[in-house]
Amino acid sequence: MRQEPAARIALRQSWDDYVLLRLEAPDVAAEARPGQFLMVRVGETLDPLLRRPISLHAREGGSLEIFFQVAGRGTALLAEKEEGETLDILGPLGRGFDLEADFHGRRAVLVGGGRGIAPLFYLGRELRAKGADVKVLYGGRSLRDLPVRDKFAADGLDIACATDDGSFGRPGFVTGLLEAEIARRAPDALFVCGPDPMMRAAAGIAAAGRIPAQISLESLMGCGFGACWGCVKRIVRGDGGRWRKICEDGPVFPAGEILWEGAE
Ligand SMILES: Cc1cc2nc3c(=O)[nH]c(=O)nc-3n(C[C@H](O)[C@H](O)[C@H](O)COP(=O)(O)OP(=O)(O)OC[C@H]3O[C@@H](n4cnc5c(N)ncnc54)[C@H](O)[C@@H]3O)c2cc1C
Numbered sequence: 001m002r003q004e005p006a007a008r009i010a011l012r013q014s015w016d017d018y019v020l021l022r023l024e025a026p027d028v029a030a031e032a033r034p035g036q037f038l039m040v041r042v043g044e045t046l047d048p049l050l051r052r053p054i055s056l057h058a059r060e061g062g063s064l065e066i067f068f069q070v071a072g073r074g075t076a077l078l079a080e081k082e083e084g085e086t087l088d089i090l091g092p093l094g095r096g097f098d099l100e101a102d103f104h105g106r107r108a109v110l111v112g113g114g115r116g117i118a119p120l121f122y123l124g125r126e127l128r129a130k131g132a133d134v135k136v137l138y139g140g141r142s143l144r145d146l147p148v149r150d151k152f153a154a155d156g157l158d159i160a161c162a163t164d165d166g167s168f169g170r171p172g173f174v175t176g177l178l179e180a181e182i183a184r185r186a187p188d189a190l191f192v193c194g195p196d197p198m199m200r201a202a203a204g205i206a207a208a209g210r211i212p213a214q215i216s217l218e219s220l221m222g223c224g225f226g227a228c229w230g231c232v233k234r235i236v237r238g239d240g241g242r243w244r245k246i247c248e249d250g251p252v253f254p255a256g257e258i259l260w261e262g263a264e
């Protein structure tokens, strides 16, 4: 983990309440892996005090991209940052996606819901570099919630979309798209990030199809590196559901190890 107190914003793009920032941070980028995240200081003053966790969206040489949706005060402040300004970041943090297996010739399906698409661009590129056949499924409430869909396609990643309101792609939830994709050709591995109900449904689909799945969980975070216990959730891990730190033991967990809330 490194702190870069003045990562320069080299690029800013925005679509309604979604923002992409490219940050020059060679030391942090050198250690980055897909599924890891940054703790970003959002303001110049002590209010808001806590940094906000944001996933690594892409690595471009010595630069890192983040892609986020304005959810409250912190992300609204972050969205006001302009090109040429700097950001104080801490990272890379957490245990990202486990890419130790041999993915050559294997079929990997990546499922992202809303802002949960953020880590999947970096992951898709990395899996492709390892020889995997990558398919990305991107879901959102409406067409306006799929702002980075063309970026995946422009990079040569095979992507299909779903919208709840039917304004773009397949009408319905992205999990419907996942079921259709599995029926067409079963994947060897699933990677999922999005809202809890979507991830839980995707984990159920993976279990039913006996497909190994990795899920990137969210949690409120105080420090991001294991010091505050602010992020704990109960995860099974075969130990009866001990509390785990999402920031340090995750945020990515095997789907079969997750004890979903209310499922006890
Ligand atoms: C490991 C990790 C990676 C993340 N990556 C991204 C990303 O790449 N892009 C992105 O848009 N968002 C991401 N998030 C979510 C993002 O951190 C929150 O949206 C952000 O911290 C909200 O801060 P805020 O001050 O804008 O809103 P707040 O006013 O703090 O909160 C607004 C609403 O969001 C809820 N919320 C706040 N923080 C979280 C959280 N961590 N998890 C779930 N709900 C939360 C609050 O309960 C509240 O309802 C990630 C979260 C985690 C834990």
Ligand code: FES
Pocket: 220, 221, 222, 223, 224, 225, 226, 227, 228, 229, 230, 231, 232, 245, 246, 247, 248
């Ligand atoms: S956020 Fe502090 S321990 Fe996880």
